Amino acid sequence: MNTQLMIPQEREQLHSLIREKLECAEEIEDTTLVRELPGVDSMKLLRLLGAVELGFQVNLGFEAIPQVQTVRDIEHLICDSRERYASRAS
Template identity: 70%
Template sequence: MSSTHLTPQEREQLYSVIREKLDLNGAGCREQVENTTVVRELPGVDSMRLLRLLGAVELGFQVNLGFEAIVQVRTVEDIERLICESRERYGDRVRSSGGRP
């Protein structure tokens, strides 16, 4: 059985990836990243930055979000949900194949 939420450490990792990939760590940037943050409203976000962010999330969390993720992401919580759904799909495949991915 998988969790539908990230652990506090994983959530902080996600926030860190978002701050890094969207360049929110600068001295002049005061944007807070929370689960309710609307990703597309963060400073400087465009479709390419969002795509790079989702790629970094896939690598950092070892998940496959798929191309449809770019239209499904509105808030940071949406990214968390997609991570958990990907983990669930992977877990289902491993269970149905007798333990082989």
Template identity: 75%
Template sequence: MDTRLPPPERAQLYALIREKLELSGAELDDTTAVRELPGVDSVKLLSLVGAVELGFQVNLGFEAIPLVRTVHDIEQLVCDSREQYATRAS
């Protein structure tokens, strides 16, 4: 199972995180604790998950919210959703 997005999609994910969490110039990496970023609350986290679903055309659902701890967790959720879709489609 591939748990990494290609570099252009990873850049898109990081830009989306910065936009939805209002972190204009924040440095992000795989280990960044999303919930500990300045100003992050449950509404922003919900908005982020929704934006990730739309931006990456995946279905994460509300159950994804408690799974989001780090930036890598979000990337992992996208990859897992794509793999589940590919498995069902084949």
């Protein structure tokens, strides 16, 4: 798993996207357990990951769903997807 994480502006974009898609007013931290946020269900999680793919221009795939526990996990998935794309492009 990639240890290089996002820059602060991207992290804030991710946190905003999570709050928007999960309709969550709570503060989002890197260690926030996504599935324990109020009102989260499997469809909202799927919509969130679709929005992450569009917003960050990455391909996470369906295998990402069970990997998401925390907000940091989503960040790692984004970075890993970028790394895979970069390695294929070079």
